[in-house]
Amino acid sequence: MGRIRLPSFAETIRFRLSLAFAVVVFAVGAAAIAGVFLYENSTLVEPVIMAEKKIVRDLATGELTEVSVIFPEESQRVMAEKVELDAYRRALNSLRTSSFLALGILFLAAFGSGWFLSGWALKPVRSMTAVAQGITGSDLGRRIGMTGPRDEMRDMGDTFDSMLDRLEVAFDDQRRFVAEASHELRNPLAVARTNLELALQGGDDEEIRTAAAIAYDAATRMSGMVDELLDQARESLPVNASETVDLGDLARSVVQDFRASARQRGLRLEVRADPVEVTGDRLALRRAAVNLVSNAIRLAPEHSTVTVSVAKAEDGRAQLAVEDVGPGLTPDQRTRVFDRFWQGEGQEGRGAGLGLAIVKRIAERHGGTAEVVPAGDGSRFVITI
Amino acid sequence: MVDDEADLAEAIGKALRREGYAVDVVHTASEALEITVYTPYDLISLDLTLPDGDGRTICRTIRAEHEHQPRILMLTARDDIEERVAGLDDGADDYLVKPFALPELFARVRTLLRRDADVAIGAELEIAGLRLDTAAHRVVWKEAEIDLTAKEFSLLRFFMTNADDVHSQEQLLEHVWDAAADPFTNTVRVTVGTLRRKLTAATGLQWIETVIGAGYRFVKEPVPG
Known part of the structure; x- marks a missing residue:
C-alpha cells in the first residue's frame, strides 16, 4: 500500500501553513470554550431542602424521636431554585450548540486568513522562483532586485543576486576562454587542412612531402597548445595540497x-x-x-x-x-x-x-x-x- | 591574401593560382595597407589578427581612404557572432571562418567577383551566347567547348566581368597577373592576341577591340570578322 496521494493544492507550503494555523486557532478556541463549560457546569448545584429538626415525644410510649419538618416556605424556595437551574441548563445547552458552530466558523476564518497571510509572506519566494526559472547558462543577466525593508526575504534575494553576479563573471570568463582557445587551435588546424587539401588535389611527390611537413609542424603546435589548455583547466582548481x-x-x-x-x-x-x-x-x-x-x-x-x-x-x-x-x-x-x-x-x-x-x-x-x-x-x- | 600564418597564406595563394587567379601574398598589416594603395585589387582576403595590427582597422582604412574599392573577404579563426557582425559592419563583403574547405573558399571568391559583373547567371557569365562557367572552368559557344589555357581563361573571365570597359595593358597586368609578373614583357599583348584568335576561330566573331592608345575592350555585341 503506497502513501495516500494528496491533491496538488494540498502539497503546497501555503496550504499546510494555513491548515496548521487553522488547527492551532481551532484547538485554542475549543480548549477555551471547554474550560468555560466545565467551570459553568461546576457552579450549577442541585438545591437542597432545608428541614428543621424537632424532637417529638410519643405520648403513648414516652419515647423521644427526631423528625424533620419542612415548612411550606422552604418548599417553595426549593421549587423556585429548581426552575432556575433548569433554565440555566437549557441556556448552557443552547450555548454549547452555538459554540460548536462558532468553532467551525473560527476554523474556516483562521484557514482563510492563514491562506492570505502565508500567500503574502511567500510572495518574494514566488518572484525568486520566477527569476530562477528564467535563468540559463546563456542568460545570466536577470536579477531579483528586491526592494523594501532589510528583512530575511530581502537578505535571501540579495544573496541570490550576488551569487548570480559571481556566476555570471565565471561564465563570461569561461566563454572568453573557450573563444580564445578555439581561435588559437583553429589557426594551426587551418594550416594543416589547407595544405593537405591542396596536396591531395593532384600535387606531386615533393608537394605532398612539403604539405606533410607543414601539417606535422601544425600538429606539434596544436598538441603543445592542448597540453597548455589542459594545464590551464587544471590550474582553475583550488590549491589541493598544502x-x-x-x-x-x-x-x-x-x-x-x-x-x-x-x-x-x-x-x-x-x-x-x-x-x-x-x-x-x-x-x-x-x-x-x-x-x-x-x-x-x-x-x-x-x-x-x-x-x-x-x-x-x-x-x-x-x-x-x-x-x-x-x-x-x-x-x-x-x-x-x-x-x-x-x-x-x-x-x-x-x-x-x-x-x-x-x-x-x-x-x-x-x-x-x-x-x-x-x-x-x-x-x-x-x-x- | 593577407595572413600572418605563412604556411596557410602560401597554400591558399597556390590553390587560388591553380584556379587561375593572380594572387599576391603579404603577412603584415603595414604591407597590406601599402600594396592596396598602389594596386587596384579585385578581392582582398584579410586575416583579423596580424602581428602589427588588426584586420578590421585595415578594412576600415581601405573603405574610408582608398580610392580603389576591392571586395573584402575576412578569413579568420574568430567565429563568434559579434565578431562576424563587426567585420561585416566594418565594410567586409564576406566572412569565412578557419578552418575551411578549399571548394567553399573558391565558391565564395567566385561569388564575390561575380558581383561586379552584370552578365552573371549563377556561376556562369554569358555574353551574346558565349558562356563562361567560373566554377567548372569551361568556355562554351553553341554547345562546343573552346579550349583555353589557364591564363587565357583568367583574362577572358576578367574581360567578361568588365565587358564594354576599356582596359590598358597595365590594368590587365594588375588584375590578371600577380605582382611577380614582369611589367616590361609583352606577355599581356601576346595573351590578348592568342585569346582573340581562339575566340574568333571558334565563333566567327570579333570580341576584343583594340582601342588605339588606350588598350582593349571586350564588346557585348561582337561583329562578324
Missing part, C-alpha cells in the same frame, strides 16, 4: 631538468638558491618555475646566461626569480605579458600564450604575486609568495 615546499630545492631540480635544452641553445643556466620554505601546492609551484625557465630558455639570445634565484625578501616573503639578458620587453608588453593568449612578436615555436598566465594564476592562488621588471637589456620575472 605542504611545506623548499623553493630552493625546487628551483635546483627544475634547472637540472632544463640543462640539456639550455646547452642545445648554447645558454648558461645559473642557479643561486637559498633554502626558503613556503606552504603550498608542490606540483603547481613546480609548474610555475618550469614555465618561467622554459620561456627564458626559448627566448634568450644564444650564448647568454639565464639566472634562476630563490631568496627571502626583506619582508620575509619568498621570491623565485628568473632573469635573462634579452631580448627584453617594452613597457606595453610588460603590462600584457601575463595575459592569457598573449604572444610576443616573431617568436619562434610559439605556444598558446598561456605559460605566463598560468604562472600568475599559481602565484595568486598562493596569495602571492607574479611580476616582471626590466633588468639590463633583459627581463626579470619574479614570483613572490
Whole structure:
C-alpha cells in the first residue's frame, strides 16, 4: 500500500501553513470554550431542602424521636431554585450548540486568513522562483532586485543576486576562454587542412612531402597548445595540497631538468638558491618555475646566461626569480605579458600564450604575486609568495 | 591574401593560382595597407589578427581612404557572432571562418567577383551566347567547348566581368597577373592576341577591340570578322 496521494493544492507550503494555523486557532478556541463549560457546569448545584429538626415525644410510649419538618416556605424556595437551574441548563445547552458552530466558523476564518497571510509572506519566494526559472547558462543577466525593508526575504534575494553576479563573471570568463582557445587551435588546424587539401588535389611527390611537413609542424603546435589548455583547466582548481615546499630545492631540480635544452641553445643556466620554505601546492609551484625557465630558455639570445634565484625578501616573503639578458620587453608588453593568449612578436615555436598566465594564476592562488621588471637589456620575472 | 600564418597564406595563394587567379601574398598589416594603395585589387582576403595590427582597422582604412574599392573577404579563426557582425559592419563583403574547405573558399571568391559583373547567371557569365562557367572552368559557344589555357581563361573571365570597359595593358597586368609578373614583357599583348584568335576561330566573331592608345575592350555585341 503506497502513501495516500494528496491533491496538488494540498502539497503546497501555503496550504499546510494555513491548515496548521487553522488547527492551532481551532484547538485554542475549543480548549477555551471547554474550560468555560466545565467551570459553568461546576457552579450549577442541585438545591437542597432545608428541614428543621424537632424532637417529638410519643405520648403513648414516652419515647423521644427526631423528625424533620419542612415548612411550606422552604418548599417553595426549593421549587423556585429548581426552575432556575433548569433554565440555566437549557441556556448552557443552547450555548454549547452555538459554540460548536462558532468553532467551525473560527476554523474556516483562521484557514482563510492563514491562506492570505502565508500567500503574502511567500510572495518574494514566488518572484525568486520566477527569476530562477528564467535563468540559463546563456542568460545570466536577470536579477531579483528586491526592494523594501532589510528583512530575511530581502537578505535571501540579495544573496541570490550576488551569487548570480559571481556566476555570471565565471561564465563570461569561461566563454572568453573557450573563444580564445578555439581561435588559437583553429589557426594551426587551418594550416594543416589547407595544405593537405591542396596536396591531395593532384600535387606531386615533393608537394605532398612539403604539405606533410607543414601539417606535422601544425600538429606539434596544436598538441603543445592542448597540453597548455589542459594545464590551464587544471590550474582553475583550488590549491589541493598544502605542504611545506623548499623553493630552493625546487628551483635546483627544475634547472637540472632544463640543462640539456639550455646547452642545445648554447645558454648558461645559473642557479643561486637559498633554502626558503613556503606552504603550498608542490606540483603547481613546480609548474610555475618550469614555465618561467622554459620561456627564458626559448627566448634568450644564444650564448647568454639565464639566472634562476630563490631568496627571502626583506619582508620575509619568498621570491623565485628568473632573469635573462634579452631580448627584453617594452613597457606595453610588460603590462600584457601575463595575459592569457598573449604572444610576443616573431617568436619562434610559439605556444598558446598561456605559460605566463598560468604562472600568475599559481602565484595568486598562493596569495602571492607574479611580476616582471626590466633588468639590463633583459627581463626579470619574479614570483613572490 | 593577407595572413600572418605563412604556411596557410602560401597554400591558399597556390590553390587560388591553380584556379587561375593572380594572387599576391603579404603577412603584415603595414604591407597590406601599402600594396592596396598602389594596386587596384579585385578581392582582398584579410586575416583579423596580424602581428602589427588588426584586420578590421585595415578594412576600415581601405573603405574610408582608398580610392580603389576591392571586395573584402575576412578569413579568420574568430567565429563568434559579434565578431562576424563587426567585420561585416566594418565594410567586409564576406566572412569565412578557419578552418575551411578549399571548394567553399573558391565558391565564395567566385561569388564575390561575380558581383561586379552584370552578365552573371549563377556561376556562369554569358555574353551574346558565349558562356563562361567560373566554377567548372569551361568556355562554351553553341554547345562546343573552346579550349583555353589557364591564363587565357583568367583574362577572358576578367574581360567578361568588365565587358564594354576599356582596359590598358597595365590594368590587365594588375588584375590578371600577380605582382611577380614582369611589367616590361609583352606577355599581356601576346595573351590578348592568342585569346582573340581562339575566340574568333571558334565563333566567327570579333570580341576584343583594340582601342588605339588606350588598350582593349571586350564588346557585348561582337561583329562578324
